[in-house]
Amino acid sequence: MRPAVAHTTLFSYLVTRPTGRTVRATIERQIADAGQTVLAVLDLRHVPVIDFSCADEIVAKLVLLASDASTRRSFMLFRGVAEHHLGPIDSVLRRRGLAAAAESTDGKPLLLGALDPRATAVWREIWSLGRTGVSPLADRLELPPDRVRGLLDDLVARALVIRDGERYVSLHHALLDAGPPASGPADP
Numbered sequence: 001m002r003p004a005v006a007h008t009t010l011f012s013y014l015v016t017r018p019t020g021r022t023v024r025a026t027i028e029r030q031i032a033d034a035g036q037t038v039l040a041v042l043d044l045r046h047v048p049v050i051d052f053s054c055a056d057e058i059v060a061k062l063v064l065l066a067s068d069a070s071t072r073r074s075f076m077l078f079r080g081v082a083e084h085h086l087g088p089i090d091s092v093l094r095r096r097g098l099a100a101a102a103e104s105t106d107g108k109p110l111l112l113g114a115l116d117p118r119a120t121a122v123w124r125e126i127w128s129l130g131r132t133g134v135s136p137l138a139d140r141l142e143l144p145p146d147r148v149r150g151l152l153d154d155l156v157a158r159a160l161v162i163r164d165g166e167r168y169v170s171l172h173h174a175l176l177d178a179g180p181p182a183s184g185p186a187d188p
Contacts, residue, residue, distance in 0.1 A: 041079055042076065067158050080105050123161065125140055
C-alpha cells in the first residue's frame with residue numbers, strides 16, 4: 001500500500017484547546033478530501049509553543065484517528081520535533097496509551113508516547129532499514145519470528161508502520177518513496 005502524502009505546516013503558537021480543535025479539524029478535512037489513505041506529515045519546526053491542551057487536541061486525537069483500523073484513512077508523521085515539544089506531546093500520548101512516529105529537528109527518529117520496549121526496538125530497526133520482512137528482522141533482533149510478527153502487527157495496528165504485503169515499511173521510508181509534495185505545504 002502506498003499512501004498519498006499530505007504535508008501540513010501548523011500555526012506558530014499552539015495554545016488553547018479551541019486553537020487545537022481548529023487545526024485538527026482542518027487536518028482531518030484535508031485527509032477526508034484526499035479520498036484515499038494519506039501519510040500526513042505535520043511539521044512542527046516553526047512552532048515555538050505547544051501547550052498540553054493543543055498537544056491533546058491535535059497530536060493525540062490525530063493519532064487516535066490514525067490508529068482506528070476500522071476507519072483508517074491516515075498515518076501520522078510529526079517532523080521537526082524540538083526539545084520544547086517533547087514534554088506536552090509525550091505526556092498526552094502516554095496518558096492515552098498512544099504512540100506517534102516523529103523526527104527531531106535534525107532528522108533523527110523519535111517514538112513518542114507509550115510503547116513496549118521490544119516494539120520500540122522493532123520500530124527503530126524498521127526505521128533504519130526502511131522496508132523489511134519478518135525473517136530478516138527476527139535475525140537482526142535475535143527474536144523468534146512469531147514474536148517479531150506479533151510486535152509488527154501491534155505497530156501496524158497503531159499506524160506506526162505500514163504493511164505492504166509481506167513487508168513492513170517505516171513511515172519515513174514511505175515518505176521518501178512518495179517524493180516531494182506536488183503543491184507544497186498546506187496551511188490549516
